[in-house]
Amino acid sequence: MWQRWVRGGLLAVSVMLACFLAYLLAINSATAPTQTSAMPGSMDKADAKVSQFAFTHTKGNTIQWQVQAQEARVFERDKEAMLQVVAVTLFGQRGKELTVTGDEGTLNTETKDFVLANRSEPLVIRTESGYVIYTNHLAWTDQTREIRTQDPVRIVGHGLEVTGRGLLGHLDREEFEVLEDVHVDLAPAP
Structure with missing residues (x-):
């Protein structure tokens, strides 16, 4: 029984971390400076x-x-x-x-x-x-x-x-x- 609770807790923490990483990637990719080149x-x-x-x-x-x-x-x-x-x-x-x-x-x-x-x-x-x-x-x-x-x-x-x-x-x-x-x-x- 307690193993089920631990697995559920770990799954919830993993989902929150994945959402946080996705949020960071979205924010950083939108604000990354573009390099100017001699186009x-x-x-x-x-x-x-x-x-x-x-x-x-x-x-x-x-x-x-x-x-x-x-x-x-x-x-x-x-x-x-x-x-x-x-x-x-x-x-x-x-x-x-x-x-x-x-x-x-x-x-x-x-x-x-x-x-x-x-x-x-x-x-x-x-x-x-x-x-x-x-x-x-x-x-x-x-x-x-x-x-x-x-x-x-x-x-x-x-x-x-x-x-x-x-x-x-x-x-x-x-x-x-x-x-x-x-x-x-x-x-x-x-």
């Missing part, structure tokens, strides 16, 4: 289209970074520029620190943050210290001067190959941190 339809609504786009961000007399793109579509109201065939150079305390090229990107013209991505091949990030970083997506936060990604990462240079997931790079401290699932291999010298 051709959205590109047609731009306020300005610029070929051979160049943007240099400075502080005082010091260049912080430069963005060059084959094409840019500027959206004044959204304070962003959607870029095609992009090259970015970031400058640190010692001058040029790293360069990255990508198929497309988005530049926030107000915060000076940007995001770069490639459609097929990984982004290639070359540091002046001789390392090459490969990843599919990269975000720059101008206020903290950090690059970041949550995608898989591979870093090659100076006889090392580091792989993992996620990257946080502090440009001013010249530090790069692979965030998860880190593997380090000694690479043969070329």
Whole structure:
């Protein structure tokens, strides 16, 4: 008799948990932010289209970074520029620190943050210290001067190959941190 009560209680708790999970899924799926991308339809609504786009961000007399793109579509109201065939150079305390090229990107013209991505091949990030970083997506936060990604990462240079997931790079401290699932291999010298 008591087993029947226990089974009934467990069944009731299971049904309540299932309803709660369904509720959470419905709420979270309805409010999930959509990622903006450089879709051709959205590109047609731009306020300005610029070929051979160049943007240099400075502080005082010091260049912080430069963005060059084959094409840019500027959206004044959204304070962003959607870029095609992009090259970015970031400058640190010692001058040029790293360069990255990508198929497309988005530049926030107000915060000076940007995001770069490639459609097929990984982004290639070359540091002046001789390392090459490969990843599919990269975000720059101008206020903290950090690059970041949550995608898989591979870093090659100076006889090392580091792989993992996620990257946080502090440009001013010249530090790069692979965030998860880190593997380090000694690479043969070329």
